[in-house]
Amino acid sequence: MSALSYEAYAVWVPIVWVAALVVIGVIVLAWRNRGQKSYKKGTAQTDIFLSGIKVPPEEQRHVKAENVYWGFFEALKGFYSVLMRPHTGVVNDYILWFVALVAVAILILVLGA
C-alpha cells in the first residue's frame, strides 16, 4: 500500500533488531556474571571516597530532580524567562491567545485568497 514499506529500510527490520538486542543482552549478562575477582565486600575497598569530606548518609546523596541538568537551565536562563512569560496560567489569557489566533487565521485566509 505505502510506497516506503518498512522492509525498504535496510537498517530497520524490527525482528532482527530485537534478536540482536537479546543476544547482546545475554552476552553482557554473562560477562557481568564472571565478576571481579579482587572485590571484597565489607572492606574499605567498597567505601565511597569524596575528596576526604565526610560522606553524607545514603538518603541525602540522591540528586533531586531540580538539580538534574542544572548547567543546562543555568545557561538557558534568558530563554526560559522569555518562554515562561506567556505561560501565566490565567484563563483569561488563554482566551486572549485564542481570539488573537483566530483573527490572524481569518486575516491570512481572506487576504491570501
Added chain:
Amino acid sequence: MEHIPLNFPFLAAMLLVGISLYIIVFKRNLIKLVMGVAILSSAINLFLVSLGYRAGGVAPIYTDAPEGSMVLPVPQALTLTNIVIGVAVLALMLTLVIHIYRNTGDIDSHKSRILKG
C-alpha cells in the same frame, strides 16, 4: 444559494460576540467570565434564529398552516439544542467556581490561580 442580507439581527449578534469576548478576556472575576460565556452562547443563538427568519414567515408547523412562507425550522432546532447544552455548561461552570471559592477563598482569576508555568 442567496447571500445573507446584512441587517440588524446579525449586527446585534456580532456586537454581542464582541462584548462577550471582551468580558471573557478582560474581566478577572470568574462569575463575570461565566456571564461572558453565557452572553456568547446567547449571541450565537440570536445569530442562528435570525438566519432562519424569513420576512412575514409563520411558524413551520404544517397542521392548519396559513398561506405564505415559513421560517426555517432547522436553525430553530439548532438553537434549542444550543440552549440546552448552554444550560449544562453554565451550571457546570458555576459549580466549579463555587468549588474554586471554597478551595482558595477567591474568585479572581489571577489570585485563585495555582497552576502555572
Added chain:
Amino acid sequence: MDYLVTHSPALIVALPLLAAFAIPLISRLGPRVRAVLCLAVLGLVAALVAILAVDVHAVGIRLYTFGATAPEMALPGGYMVPVRIMFEVDGMSIFMGIVITTVAVASLIYSLQFLNGQTGQARFYSLMMLLYVGMMGLAFTGDMFNMFVFLEIASIAGTGLAAYRTNMADAVEGGFKYIVISAVSALMVLLAIGILYAQYNVLSIAALAHYMQYTTLDMMALGLLAGAFVMKLAGVPLHMWAPDTYTVAPAGTTPMILAASYTSMYALYRITFTLYGGHIDTAAIGWIVIIVGVLSMFVGVMMAVHQTDIKRMMAYHAISQGGYMLLGVGVGLAVIADPVALANYGRDAMNGGIFHIINHVFYKAMLFMTAEAIFFRVGTRDTNKMGGLARNMKWTAIFYAIGALAISGIPPFNGFASKLLIYQTVLSFNPVLSVIAMFVSLVTLASFAKVFYSAFTGPEMPGYKEVREVPKSMLIGMGILAACIILFGIFPGLIVDTIVAPATEALINQAPYINAVMGAAP
C-alpha cells in the same frame, strides 16, 4: 451478523450512552455488578468496533442514516440533499474509533481498583462512558451540527472527570479552565456552522463539501473552525490549558481526555481535507500546519524538560508529540497537489503523522498511568520529593521505562516506527524540519531520563519504605498498553498497511466520502 454490521455505527454510540445513564441505578447493586456492567458494555462495543473496522476496510465507507428505511439510504426519495442525521464511517473515522476504544478499555480496567474507597464512583463511570460516547460520536458523525453536539458532550464529561477530585484546589482549577476553553471554542464552531448553513442550507459534511464555493464567508468559517480545533488539540500557542487539565485529572481519565484532544485533531483534518479539500491553497495551509506543528514540538519539549511535576512534564510532552502529528500531516497537505511528491514522500509523511496518533495515545496513556500509580502510592506528583521508587514498584518502573523509550523514539518500540517515517519523509521535503524533529526527540529522552533517575533510581527514601506495588487492575491496564506498544514496534509495517494507510487514503481522496452521500444527487 449482517444486521450487526449494518447497525454497528449506531450501536457503538448508543450502548455506552445507555450504560452511562444505567450506571447510577446499577451501582445500587454494588460495585462488583457495576464493574461487570462497565466491562461488558465496553467489551461488546470493542467487538462491534472490530467488526465495523473489518467491514470498512473490506467494503468501504459505511453510512448510517437515522430514521431512514434503510441505513444506507442517505437521500430520502425525491430529495436532492440529505436531511437526516447520519453517521459516516470511513478509514479515518474507524482509525480514531480503534484508538479511542483501546484507550477506553485500558483506562476502565485501570480505574477499577484505582477508585477503591473513593466517593462518587457511580458518577465517575457515567462520565467516563459519556466521554467515550462524545469521542466516538465526533469520530463517526457525518454532520456538522452533531460534530458540535458530540464536542460538547465530550467537553462536559471531560470537565467532570478532570475536576473529579473536587477537594483538591488544583483539580477544580484544571477542570474550570478546560470547560472555559471548550465552551468558547465549541461556540465558535457553532458560529462557523451557522455561517456555512446560511450559505448552503445543509449540515451534512458531504453535502457541504459538494456545494462548497469557498466564498469570503467560508474562509471566515474555516478560520473559526481551525482556531477552535487547534485550541482543543492543544497546539502552540493555544496549548496552555493542556498541562493544567491533564495534570489534575485522575489517572484513568487523563488518557481519555488526551484521546479527546486527538479526536479534535481528527475533526481538524476532516474539515481541512474533506470539507474544504480542493478549494484551499494547500501549499500555504500545509505550511501553516507545519509551522504550528514545529512550534508545538519545540515549545512543548522545552517547557517539559523544565517541569518538576511528573504529570505536568508528561502533559507538555503530549503537546510536543502532537506537533509531530501535525508536521507529518502538514507535509502531506503541502504537497497534496503535486502527484509526484505525494507518491514519493507526501503519502508516507501522512502515514507517519497518523500512525503517530495511535502510538502516542498508547504510550502517553501508559505514562500518565504510571505517574498516577506513583501518586496513588506516594501521594505527590513532585519529582523533587521522590527517589528510589523502583525498589518497591518494579512493574511501574518497567512500564515507565518502556513508555519513556517509546516516546523518545528508541527502537524497538512503536514511537520509533512512526518517528522514522516522519524523519525520513520530512527529510525529502525540508531537511531543517527533520533536524528539528530529531533534536526534539533528543530533549524528550533527556527529560524522561531526568525523571526516571530522580524518581525511580537512587537509595530508598526514608518516607517511602512502606510503598508497595499498585493493585492488579492498575497493572493490567498498563500492561494492555505496554503489549500494544511492543507489538506495534515489532510489526509496524503490518499496522501501517492495515489501519493507517486506509485512514491516509480517506483524507487524501475526499471524493468517496462525498459520493457516499451525494452520489445519487445530480
